[in-house]
Amino acid sequence: MTKQLFHANGPVKRLRGSMPKIGIRPVIDGRRKGVRESLEVQTMQMARNAAKFLTDNLRHSNGLPVECVIADTCIGGVAEAAETAEKFAREGVGVSLTVTPCWCYGTEVMDSDPLIPKAVWGFNGTERPGAVYLAAALAGYSQRGLPAFGIYGKDVQDKSDTQLPADVRENLLRFAKAGLAVAEMRGKSYLSIGSVSMGIAGSVVNPDFFGDYLGMRNEYVDMSELVRRIEEGIFDPEEYEKALAWTKKYCEEGEDINSDRNRASRERKDYEWETVVKMALIARDLMIGNERLAELGFGEEAMGHNAIIAGFQGQRHWTDHFPNGDFLEAILNSSFDWNGIREPFTVATENDSLNGAAMVFSHLVSDRAQMFSDVRTYWSPAAVKRVAGHVLKGKAANGIIHLINSGSSALDATGRQRIKREPAMKPFWEISSDEALECLKATKWCPADREYFRGGGFSSQFLTEGGMPITMSRVNLVKGLGPVLQIAEGYTVELPKKVNRILDRRTNPTWPTTWFAPILTGKGAFTDVYSVMANWGANHGAISYGHIGDKLMTLASILRIPVNMHNVSRDRIYRPSAWSAFGTDDLESADYMACKNFGPLYGRS
Numbered sequence: 001m002t003k004q005l006f007h008a009n010g011p012v013k014r015l016r017g018s019m020p021k022i023g024i025r026p027v028i029d030g031r032r033k034g035v036r037e038s039l040e041v042q043t044m045q046m047a048r049n050a051a052k053f054l055t056d057n058l059r060h061s062n063g064l065p066v067e068c069v070i071a072d073t074c075i076g077g078v079a080e081a082a083e084t085a086e087k088f089a090r091e092g093v094g095v096s097l098t099v100t101p102c103w104c105y106g107t108e109v110m111d112s113d114p115l116i117p118k119a120v121w122g123f124n125g126t127e128r129p130g131a132v133y134l135a136a137a138l139a140g141y142s143q144r145g146l147p148a149f150g151i152y153g154k155d156v157q158d159k160s161d162t163q164l165p166a167d168v169r170e171n172l173l174r175f176a177k178a179g180l181a182v183a184e185m186r187g188k189s190y191l192s193i194g195s196v197s198m199g200i201a202g203s204v205v206n207p208d209f210f211g212d213y214l215g216m217r218n219e220y221v222d223m224s225e226l227v228r229r230i231e232e233g234i235f236d237p238e239e240y241e242k243a244l245a246w247t248k249k250y251c252e253e254g255e256d257i258n259s260d261r262n263r264a265s266r267e268r269k270d271y272e273w274e275t276v277v278k279m280a281l282i283a284r285d286l287m288i289g290n291e292r293l294a295e296l297g298f299g300e301e302a303m304g305h306n307a308i309i310a311g312f313q314g315q316r317h318w319t320d321h322f323p324n325g326d327f328l329e330a331i332l333n334s335s336f337d338w339n340g341i342r343e344p345f346t347v348a349t350e351n352d353s354l355n356g357a358a359m360v361f362s363h364l365v366s367d368r369a370q371m372f373s374d375v376r377t378y379w380s381p382a383a384v385k386r387v388a389g390h391v392l393k394g395k396a397a398n399g400i401i402h403l404i405n406s407g408s409s410a411l412d413a414t415g416r417q418r419i420k421r422e423p424a425m426k427p428f429w430e431i432s433s434d435e436a437l438e439c440l441k442a443t444k445w446c447p448a449d450r451e452y453f454r455g456g457g458f459s460s461q462f463l464t465e466g467g468m469p470i471t472m473s474r475v476n477l478v479k480g481l482g483p484v485l486q487i488a489e490g491y492t493v494e495l496p497k498k499v500n501r502i503l504d505r506r507t508n509p510t511w512p513t514t515w516f517a518p519i520l521t522g523k524g525a526f527t528d529v530y531s532v533m534a535n536w537g538a539n540h541g542a543i544s545y546g547h548i549g550d551k552l553m554t555l556a557s558i559l560r561i562p563v564n565m566h567n568v569s570r571d572r573i574y575r576p577s578a579w580s581a582f583g584t585d586d587l588e589s590a591d592y593m594a595c596k597n598f599g600p601l602y603g604r605s
Contacts, residue, residue: 009342011063011429014288016306019060020094020183021067022176023116024051025084027100027109027133030076039102042159043074046099046123049162053169054097054176061367062343063429066180069093075109085113094183095176097121098137101159103129106136112146115186115215115601117179117558119149121168127159138577147557147576147598149175174574178555181364182601184308186215190353191287191305194223194313197350201477202538203311205353209483212603213559214357219305223318226282234301235281236292239338243277246338250437251327254444254461257510262450269447272456276327280337283310283328287345309360311351315453324448324457325349326407333410335369335428336436343428344369349408354475355540358485362473362544365551367427369410371543373403373514375472378533379503388502395517396493399529403472403514403543404507406452407445407459413514413543414442415465415492423465423492425545446510463504464514466494471548472516475561476537482600485556486565487549488532488541490518514543519567526567535565550574560595563588 013019026047029035051068058066069091071084088096096111101123111118118141122134134152141148151172153165164172190210197203210216229235256263264272285293289304312318314325331337332345346363348356349372359370380399381392392400415423416438417431426435445458472488493515495503504513518532525535550572553563557575573587575594582597583590 009340012342013062013064014343015188015308017187018092019064019067020180021069021092022051022054022095022097022180023084023088023091023093024068024070025096025098025111026071026074027098027104028074028076029102029104030108036074036076040074042101043099045162046101047071049164050097050099050121050172053164054172057173058176058180059367059427059429060180060184061364063427066176077105078108081109081111085111094186095179097172097176099123100133101125101130102133104133104137106133106140107144110137110140112144114146117175117182118146119151119175119179121151121172123157124153124155125157125159142578142581145598147578147594149574150577151175171574174551174554177365178551178558181361181555182558184364185360187217188308189217189219189306190356191219191221191307191310192351192353193221193226193283193286193310194318194351197313197315197352200350200352200539202352202354202540203313203350205311205351206477209477210353212600213483213561215602216308219307221286221305223313225286226279229282229301230275230278234293234298235278235285236290236296239292240278240281243281243338244274247273247277250440251443251445253458254446254510256447258447258450264447264450264456268456272323272458275323276457279323279325280328280331283312283347284332284345286310309346309348309353309356311348311353311356313351315350319453319455319457322455324406324453324455324459326448326457326459327445329372329408330411330460333369333372333408334439335410335412335431336439341428341431341433341436344410344412346370347408348372349405349540352540354477354538355542357475358473358542361552361555362471362542362548365555366544366546366548368425368545369412369428371403371409371413371514372405373409373541373543374405374539375401375533375536375541376404376507377402378530380530384499384503387506388499390496390499394493395491396495396515398517398520400493401516401518401529401533402503402507403516403541404511405540406508407461407511409460409512411439411443411460411462413464413512414439414462415468416442423468425468449508449510452508459510460512461510462512463500464492464512466492466515468492468545469547470516470543470545471552472518472541472543473552474536474538474541483561484537484564485552485561486535486537487552487563487568488518488526488565489547489549489567490516493517516543521567525565557591557595558601560598560600562592562595
């Protein structure tokens with residue numbers, strides 16, 4: 001039964017535009033009559049080795065394979081560099097990797113496209129000065145204001161060695177995945193469904209941020225569009241019936257905490273279920289379109305807004321009268337629905353576009369569904385003991401942060417998927433039908449608290465399993481400074497049921513709860529758990545499975561977004577080589593200065 005209802009849909013390209021490819025540029029010493037000829041085979045083989053490694057080990061977040069495009073010839077001078085640039089433009093290359101084992105003519109063979117993330121891998125061998133070229137090339141890129149990543153193995157290899165050392169492999173993957181994320185966002189949309197929610201600054205959508213830093217456009221739809229589509233039947237009626245039947249079977253209602261005076265009738269609740277299912281269908285169609293609508297006579301609506309991120313305002317102009325958006329957000333953010341297992345969407349609660357940006361950053365570098373949470377409460381060990389009579393231990397010993405929001409987090413965050421028998425959130429193509437079902441079983445859908453949501457609706461209620469490595473991140477905008485990214489790696493923790501109930505009941509118990517213990521460094525914002533909470537820049541956070549802070553930092557450096565707070569160890573930080581020109585001791589200050597100096601990726605004058 002589960003295999004039939006929770007089948008894996010497989011990779012699907014659902015956004016307009018070609019998938020970005022990785023361009024491999026084998027550069028070579030251009031001197032003929034002996035020098036170039038002796039290097040042709042080794043140099044081109046190095047490009048092929050890099051391409052094979054990347055295609056074998058990377059996928060796009062939609063599950064499709066990553067393609068590499070290799071230059072037709074080795075590049076020994078500006079003519080061949082120009083020919084390669086033309087080929088890459090024709091092939092849709094979004095990321096550039098230059099490789100060589102030898103000396104080359106640096107500025108003559110360089111990739112000069114300012115919008116494409118770039119790296120240079122210089123082979124560490126003694127026969128030819130690949131390291132000398134690497135240094136010269138990186139100097140040229142820095143002088144031209146085109147920051148590039150340097151890749152150089154720590155150990156000398158023989159020229160016949162085709163193996164990629166572990167450190168080279170690690171940096172190739174870090175760079176390529178971050179570069180692809182940058183290229184994926186370019187030209188896509190942030191779809192604002194509604195406007196500003198309850199005065200939240202993040203839902204004041206800033207087109208300069210999205211345009212200059214992410215290369216994205218902004219699309220806007222009033223929430224009345226949902227009313228129009230519901231009333232005029234602008235959705236697939238067959239899919240709606242399928243979705244409603246699936247929802248009734250697998251989305252179990254939870255407790256109703258409303259007083260008798262506020263409690264809705266069964267008839268009203270049934271109407272609300274029908275409405276929230278339609279809302280989910282419509283929000284998805286607004287994001288990516290739906291060919292079925294054209295068949296039904298709605299050609300304009302069938303196009304969608306090519307949105308890689310959307311935000312739903314909800315409160316209060318919608319939720320004071322209509323059922324809330326918790327179901328549409330939670331289901332779209334999850335890796336499965338009535339159509340089976342598929343790539344999660346990215347939908348920001350309360351139209352918090354900056355948290356939506358952090359969510360899509362993490363999704364693109366991790367391939368996983370994302371949680372959207374309030375960074376709600378810091379619980380000190382003393383407070384937990386006083387309120388619940390419990391002594392926090394293990395990873396929770398220094399205190400915990402309560403992550404909770406009105407039911408919009410991906411159901412993957414229940415932790416009911418497994419990696420080596422441990423709780424996890426997995427790329428959708430690795431999720432089994434049984435794991436999807438377990439996530440649904442672990443979730444209840446509580447009738448909305450009508451003091452918050454007068455129009456009703458249903459909020460997901462679950463408790464995240466402990467022991468998962470997670471990374472919390474957030475983009476903030478600061479006047480005069482621009483965007484900054486903050487990162488906190490840590491773990492989910494589990495409390496005894498009685499303790500969890502006591503703490504959970506002090507806030508809204510109908511919402512999903514995650515207990516988070518950040519990793520402490522004893523310095524700055526990570527001196528203690530209280531400092532993490534006190535230095536968090538807004539009320540929301542995007543939470544991803546895994547310790548991906550280093551990947552986010554690499555991504556941020558390409559976009560020129562400084563990281564103002566993180567607990568990533570120094571040996572994992574990987575940024576363009578030009579960053580070292582701004583200081584090699586205080587990396588945080590160097591990051592700020594480098595980002596300011598080079599400016600936003602798409603905001604160059």
